Amino acid sequence: xxxxxxxxxxxxxxxxxxxxxxxxxxxxxxxxxxxxxxxxxxxxxxxxxxxxxxxxxxxxxxxxxxxxxxxxxxxxxxxxxxxxxxxxxxxxxxxxxxxxxxxxxxxxxxxxxxxxxxxxxxxxxxxxxxxxxxxxxxxxxxxxxxxxxxxxxxxxxxxxxxxxxx
Amino acid sequence: xxxxxxxxxxxxxxxxxxxxxxxxxxxxxxxxxxxxxxxxxxxxxxxxxxxxxxxxxxxxxxxxxxxxxxxxxxxxxxxxxxxxxxxxxxxxxxxxxxxxxxxxxxxxxxxxxxxxxxxxxxxxxxxxxxxxxxxxxxxxxxxxxxxxxxxxxxxxxxxxxxxxxx
Numbered sequence: 001x002x003x004x005x006x007x008x009x010x011x012x013x014x015x016x017x018x019x020x021x022x023x024x025x026x027x028x029x030x031x032x033x034x035x036x037x038x039x040x041x042x043x044x045x046x047x048x049x050x051x052x053x054x055x056x057x058x059x060x061x062x063x064x065x066x067x068x069x070x071x072x073x074x075x076x077x078x079x080x081x082x083x084x085x086x087x088x089x090x091x092x093x094x095x096x097x098x099x100x101x102x103x104x105x106x107x108x109x110x111x112x113x114x115x116x117x118x119x120x121x122x123x124x125x126x127x128x129x130x131x132x133x134x135x136x137x138x139x140x141x142x143x144x145x146x147x148x149x150x151x152x153x154x155x156x157x158x159x160x161x162x163x164x165x166x
Numbered sequence: 167x168x169x170x171x172x173x174x175x176x177x178x179x180x181x182x183x184x185x186x187x188x189x190x191x192x193x194x195x196x197x198x199x200x201x202x203x204x205x206x207x208x209x210x211x212x213x214x215x216x217x218x219x220x221x222x223x224x225x226x227x228x229x230x231x232x233x234x235x236x237x238x239x240x241x242x243x244x245x246x247x248x249x250x251x252x253x254x255x256x257x258x259x260x261x262x263x264x265x266x267x268x269x270x271x272x273x274x275x276x277x278x279x280x281x282x283x284x285x286x287x288x289x290x291x292x293x294x295x296x297x298x299x300x301x302x303x304x305x306x307x308x309x310x311x312x313x314x315x316x317x318x319x320x321x322x323x324x325x326x327x328x329x330x331x332x
Contacts, residue, residue, distance in 0.1 A: 044256060054254055088216035088220055091325070138322050153324060154324055157323035158310070159302045161257070161300055
């Protein structure tokens with residue numbers, strides 16, 4: 001499970017697996033990603049306060065996994081992956097989990113070189129190795145065309161903020 | 167947590183909580199719902215084979231909860247609810263879970279009386295009591311307008327079948 005597929009073009013960067021000391025990098029990427037998507041900075045600081053201690057044990061025991069693309073000592077982009085519990089479903093009738101892709105982030109200086117696509121191909125290969133047959137993600141507006149080009153399509157998910165019954 | 171809110175109109179039916187002996191009812195509802203949504207019967211039989219043993223321990227320990235509307239001894243409609251683990255997110259920055267609504271089903275003879283809406287209001291009240299601030303679901307085409315009328319809106323979720331890297 002530790003091999004990086006050789007056939008993906010990482011634009012001369014080195015791919016490696018996420019490690020426990022990437023905790024702050026992932027927190028920064030998540031915050032930056034949602035900030036660029038137009039979310040409120042105050043809300044994001046509160047989120048990170050809760051996301052960091054949520055992530056730490058999961059990064060430590062491998063429930064949160066993924067990859068970083070390195071330019072020498074400099075992280076250029078990263079992707080997070082999880083195998084989430086899900087009821088057996090027509091899209092995965094004999095499996096009670098699905099893959100989840102999150103916190104896909106390319107540092108501003110490394111954009112428009114196909115790094116997000118390369119990371120998504122790594123995600124496919126990783127899910128495949130783990131025998132996960134179906135995966136989901138939540139796309140930002142800028143991410144959507146990248147994912148569509150790789151075969152991802154919108155679902156019928158709906159959401160609601162829960163408020164006291166009137 | 168065992169009270170049924172009195173202000174919801176159940177069209178003269180009795181609302182009660184799901185119990186362990188509703189296992190087969192829930193399995194039948196899930197299969198029927200996906201069949202009506204156009205899924206393949208063979209795939210659904212396979213799904214149910216795996217969904218039943220997945221559901222049983224969760225219904226027993228309360229990880230899967232929800233309600234049934236009874237017409238005397240006859241179940242007329244039901245809804246499933248779960249509190250699913252989720253990373254703290256801008257829509258629930260200090261919570262590491264979200265509500266999930268599934269297997270909403272109204273028996274054909276009981277449709278067009280607002281029972282799905284009544285069940286969704288019960289879901290809101292239940293999530294609220296459990297202090298869950300954000301919830302998601304996956305809508306069928308017929309369900310979508312019902313959910314929209316109650317304040318649910320589409321998300322940016324995308325999905326992909328994972329296949330070996332070429």
